[in-house]
Ligand SMILES: Nc1ncnc2c1ncn2[C@@H]1O[C@H](COP(=O)(O)OP(=O)(O)OP(=O)(O)O)[C@@H](O)[C@H]1O
């Protein structure tokens with residue numbers, strides 16, 4: 001009897017396991033297939049795409065579409081390729097991520113270790129920014145940028161992303177620091193460290209995991225943003241996503257699908273890169289907030 | 294002028310008062326223990342001395358200076374926390390010198406002090422480790438070392454031993470006591486463990502519900518408790534509190550209680566002052582420590598008033614060096630602490646010897662002492 005039940009247990013275990021693997025493999029393929037198609041088509045001459053099967057492997061591989069997408073393709077009215085816009089995106093995303101993460105860390109520190117009257121309400125209000133749809137803020141934001149004289153400029157776009165990012169970065173850091181023992185802060189106060197010294201010497205050195213989570217999150221969101229880019233960036237400040245859209249839309253003659261594919265991959269590369277480099281810490285950081293120790 | 298003066302201090306959170314007019318004077322070199330059950334306000338009081346909580350009313354002064362509005366780092370105190378609060382990203386050495394660094398003490402002096410204290414606490418070999426690589430006992434030592442290097446006027450300890458296992462706790466207790474005797478610094482020490490309080494202190498403040506119930510030496514608090522709370526909180530097993538009646542017996546005052554079978558028994562009192570006399574023919578609570586009830590051989594020879602009390606034994610519990618004997622008096626369980634080879638047998642009759650010199654009397658309504 002006992003043996004029989006054990007047997008069933010082993011068998012169900014195996015069946016469940018097989019089922020889980022099948023599902024996982026299915027979804028892995030489901031997500032990888034489009035990427036695979038993009039990659040193979042980005043290294044085909046255009047004729048191979050238009051004449052035949054999108055799924056076929058390239059007969060005559062070429063990197064010309066990549067070169068074209070990067071430096072010569074027609075974007076809007078000019079044939080500059082995606083290069084200058086890639087640079088715009090970098091110039092936008094790096095300060096925006098850095099500033100919003102730094103402010104989020106500072107906010108989280110204050111909201112957990114320097115409690116004051118109404119701090120929970122303030123935090124609740126900040127969380128609103130995580131849930132307000134982008135479209136709602138477009139017009140007020142345009143107005144404010146106008147008042148500040150930042151309309152259409154890169155700093156204006158950075159400001160928008162910082163403001164929008166603070167909600168999430170504050171949420172991350174606040175929850176992380178909530179689990180951080182307050183006695184350490186008290187101890188540092190007795191030791192004679194002030195507000196910033198405690199932040200710099202005690203809190204920040206142990207904030208690595210959550211900083212990684214926050215940076216990945218902000219980086220992906222800001223890099224992939226299209227709406228703010230298209231609404232607030234002037235021609236000279238347009239980010240990669242907007243340029244990619246223009247590349248795909250603007251071809252007057254033939255649609256160069258291979259160039260479009262190459263451009264799309266170029267646009268996705270930085271986020272992919274960030275995930276590959278820091279993905280491990282991402283999961284670890286997400287766990288660290290909830291499970292103390 | 295006392296060294297640390299807690300003068301009529303109150304603390305409120307919103308309109309809830311959690312500390313009521315606490316008034317304690319601590320002399321230089323004293324080891325004051327704040328003891329009481331969870332939530333009685335010990336940590337709050339300690340944090341107020343440290344400057345981590347602000348003071349709602351009254352004054353705290355250290356070394357002649359009112360510190361109510363002085364920042365924690367300027368009060369010249371050092372604190373050891375229950376969780377040790379070691380900075381996880383710094384080595385032991387950096388942890389211990391962080392305070393001096395913040396106070397702008399030059400590196401050579403920091404290193405010299407660090408070496409001195411590390412030697413004193415025998416943690417020289419740990420200085421390059423991170424707190425995560427230390428055992429609980431070692432962390433405890435480092436936390437004390439961090440306090441010691443500061444050379445403070447007052448040391449504050451908040452339940453520093455409660456995270457250690459039983460054996461280590463006893464060892465560290467002895468070590469703290471030795472350290473205090475060696476250095477002679479003023480210490481305020483919070484614990485909810487009455488044994489720690491009795492062994493370490495030069496004076497104890499027993500607290501309950503935000504009130505200081507009694508302030509005195511270990512002996513005063515133990516032998517001469519101010520009220521029923523102190524009597525039952527200090528001591529383990531705790532003092533027997535037996536409902537009784539004050540009666541006149543051959544011209545002397547006695548406490549009348551009933552034995553296991555409900556027969557009245559009279560125990561002549563050693564102290565019969567006006568407070569007791571005022572309670573003649575009234576109900577009182579008779580408090581007797583377990584060790585004041587023994588067999589005839591185990592009784593204190595120097596006691597002036599030993600009374601014999603015959604009663605049925607309910608349970609005996611041998612505990613190595615002692616045997617605890619439980620009986621019923623006035624309908625309540627009452628514990629006697631006897632020599633290991635006392636003859637009491639469960640279910641049998643036994644003649645207990647009660648040292649009435651050690652007995653105390655309380656008013657059942659106010660719970661205060663009536664025979665002081
Ligand atoms: N921030 C606060 N707001 C409101 N009430 C508080 C606050 N901090 C403490 N209290 C209350 O003050 C009282 C004393 O708390 P305290 O921490 O001093 O107790 P304690 O004696 O140290 O207890 P324990 O032995 O459990 O540490 C408790 O009743 C607690 O609920």
Ligand SMILES: [Mg+2]
Pocket residue numbers: 335336337
């Ligand atoms: Mg406490």
